[in-house]
Amino acid sequence: MSSVSETARKTFLEAYGTEPAGLWAAPGRVNLIGEHTDYNDGFVLPFALPQRTVAAAGPATDGRWSVCSTLAPEPVVFGVTDPGDVTGWGAYVAGIVWALQDAGFEVPPARIALASDVPLGSGLSSSAALESAVLTALIDLGGLDVPPERRPAIAQRAENVYVGAPTGILDQSASIRCREGYALFLDCRSYQVEQIPFDLTGEGLAILVINSNAPHQHVDGEYGERRKSCEAAATALGVPALRDVSTAELPQALERLDDDVLRRRARHIVTENQRVLDTVSLLRSGRVREIGPLLTASHESMRDDFEITVDQVDVAVQASLDAGAYGARMTGGGFGGCVLALVNTDRADATAAAVAAAYQERGFTAPTSWVATAGPGAGRI
Ligand code: ADP
Ligand code: MG
Numbered sequence: 001m002s003s004v005s006e007t008a009r010k011t012f013l014e015a016y017g018t019e020p021a022g023l024w025a026a027p028g029r030v031n032l033i034g035e036h037t038d039y040n041d042g043f044v045l046p047f048a049l050p051q052r053t054v055a056a057a058g059p060a061t062d063g064r065w066s067v068c069s070t071l072a073p074e075p076v077v078f079g080v081t082d083p084g085d086v087t088g089w090g091a092y093v094a095g096i097v098w099a100l101q102d103a104g105f106e107v108p109p110a111r112i113a114l115a116s117d118v119p120l121g122s123g124l125s126s127s128a129a130l131e132s133a134v135l136t137a138l139i140d141l142g143g144l145d146v147p148p149e150r151r152p153a154i155a156q157r158a159e160n161v162y163v164g165a166p167t168g169i170l171d172q173s174a175s176i177r178c179r180e181g182y183a184l185f186l187d188c189r190s191y192q193v194e195q196i197p198f199d200l201t202g203e204g205l206a207i208l209v210i211n212s213n214a215p216h217q218h219v220d221g222e223y224g225e226r227r228k229s230c231e232a233a234a235t236a237l238g239v240p241a242l243r244d245v246s247t248a249e250l251p252q253a254l255e256r257l258d259d260d261v262l263r264r265r266a267r268h269i270v271t272e273n274q275r276v277l278d279t280v281s282l283l284r285s286g287r288v289r290e291i292g293p294l295l296t297a298s299h300e301s302m303r304d305d306f307e308i309t310v311d312q313v314d315v316a317v318q319a320s321l322d323a324g325a326y327g328a329r330m331t332g333g334g335f336g337g338c339v340l341a342l343v344n345t346d347r348a349d350a351t352a353a354a355v356a357a358a359y360q361e362r363g364f365t366a367p368t369s370w371v372a373t374a375g376p377g378a379g380r381i
């Protein structure tokens with residue numbers, strides 16, 4: 001049993017004085033490419049991290065829900081709930097109960113204990129890992145018939161409406177629908193998915209994930225502002241979403257927008273969607289190295305057009321490229337978080353060291369780096 005599962009089990013035992021009925025795990029994720037495209041009805045390509053959140057869970061006899069975490073051992077207890085009742089981290093759990101009920105399901109009262117090795121607030125989606133672990137546990141405990149393709153939207157509604165964070169469908173889809181050894185090509189309009197083989201070891205390649213450890217600042221406000229800009233650009237262009245503008249139509253579309261900020265925001269989304277499609281085509285035909293320039297172009301677009309990067313991530317990308325990476329980009333919503341770099345496996349350590357040296361030179365807090373492989377999605381363990 002992994003140490004995270006064992007910790008979840010022990011935390012449950014200590015909090016509730018009995019063994020859990022089972023353990024359910026859901027992973028954090030890295031988005032290979034396709035940033036801020038999800039809420040524009042576009043395309044994303046995440047894979048699941050081996051790091052995950054484990055929910056130890058069992059039935060409750062008092063008709064209520066209790067949840068604790070290694071980070072907050074005193075259980076949060078709530079009954080039938082509406083947005084606003086539970087605040088703080090417990091809102092992610094109460095939100096899942098509420099969203100499942102709101103979707104018409106009879107949610108079993110339960111006791112839950114959480115443990116996780118997904119870094120919090122680093123753009124690897126510890127929030128979706130938590131939601132997805134709890135959702136999967138409650139569905140299994142209650143024997144609820146919720147098909148996998150419906151689950152991400154339920155978890156997203158918990159985060160959007162109950163927690164109040166206006167995130168897209170990417171994170172929950174990744175945590176729930178990813179498969180080991182595959183990246184998940186998701187159409188965020190139709191929710192159609194295609195599993196894209198993503199096992200790089202045979203190619204002598206690796207994805208190095210570099211946590212910039214930069215403090216997140218103004219994330220929620222900036223995120224909301226980007227969403228509004230994208231909606232405003234789509235409205236001005238008379239399309240339901242920026243997904244409906246192709247790269248061929250882009251020059252003409254840009255001429256029709258009279259605001260430079262909107263033009264740049266729209267250009268990022270339209271070109272980013274195309275980069276996802278191009279990345280998927282290359283991966284389908286096994287041309288993995290060739291996705292490098294697309295990753296780097298994605299970063300430049302986030303830096304210059306979407307303006308969501310910070311010095312630490314720009315430096316990590318540049319240092320990775322200087323150390324010989326095929327491509328590198330920030331991953332996640334931005335304003336800090338992580339960078340991923342496509343490197344030869346035998347260059348992973350040297351690339352991590354090069355980034356660390358660049359950080360030291362500038363007086364940044366040291367980064368944390370590791371090689372990430374595509375792990376499994378949410379499920380019972
Ligand atoms: P990210 O999803 O990028 O890690 P978020 O800000 O979206 O960052 O979510 C982080 C929040 O999720 C934490 O502040 C906390 O409220 C909650 N959270 C995530 N994992 C846990 C956990 N294991 N125990 C308690 N709360 C957690
Ligand atoms: Mg999150």
